[in-house]
Amino acid sequence: MAVRRMDNVGIVVEDLDATVAFFEELGMELEGRGEVQGGFADRCTGLDGVHCDIAMLRTPDGHSRLELAKYRSPELVDGGPRDRPHNVLGTHRVMFAVDEIEDTVARLRPHGAELVGEIARFEDSYLLCYLRSPEGFIVGLAEQLR
Numbered sequence: 001m002a003v004r005r006m007d008n009v010g011i012v013v014e015d016l017d018a019t020v021a022f023f024e025e026l027g028m029e030l031e032g033r034g035e036v037q038g039g040f041a042d043r044c045t046g047l048d049g050v051h052c053d054i055a056m057l058r059t060p061d062g063h064s065r066l067e068l069a070k071y072r073s074p075e076l077v078d079g080g081p082r083d084r085p086h087n088v089l090g091t092h093r094v095m096f097a098v099d100e101i102e103d104t105v106a107r108l109r110p111h112g113a114e115l116v117g118e119i120a121r122f123e124d125s126y127l128l129c130y131l132r133s134p135e136g137f138i139v140g141l142a143e144q145l146r
Contacts, residue, residue, distance in 0.1 A: 008056070008065035009094055013135045016070040020055050022111040022134055023066060026096065026104065028057040031065070049073045059096070066094070082136025086116065093130060095140035101127045104141055113139070121145075 013019045020030060033055045041050035051072040058065045086092055098104045101119055112134030119129040127143040 006064070008067045010067040010069060011094075011135070011137060012069050012071060012076070014070065014076065015134070016053055016055055016068055018112070018134055019068050020057065022108065022113065023057050023068075025107050025111050026139075027098070028059055028066065031056040031058050036069075047074055083132065084136075086130065086138060093138040093140045095142060098141050098143055101129060101141050101143040105129065105131065 011019075024030060033053065035051070036054055037051040041052075042048055052069045053072065054070075055068045056065055057068070105113065105115065105119070108131060113131040116130040116132055116138060119127055121127055125145060127145065129141050131139045131141065133139050
């Protein structure tokens, strides 16, 4: 078997501090921050002159991690509109299990989160919603109904 586990999901952002604050409010824990640059970064990414600040966050259970990167160089490439719909090719969301979805949405709104649709019930199993983060990517929330 080649895969042992999924280590992390990486997201490039413009405002690292605001995005860290958003995910900390969601309940993730900051593992650390640092800088990445040099030959290994260039070779790994296929870019020249990589210099970025990163923040690694983990879920409270310690099983999932999110790496946020703010590039100093090379310059960021505009990926198009930040309010792209859910059906655009590529990564479309990062999903988190939460305890109280309505409270979580209310706590994230002051950090720039906006509901994409609304909180919806899936059968008798889950309450689900998609939020647009301050950076424009979609964050899914799921509350399992007891």
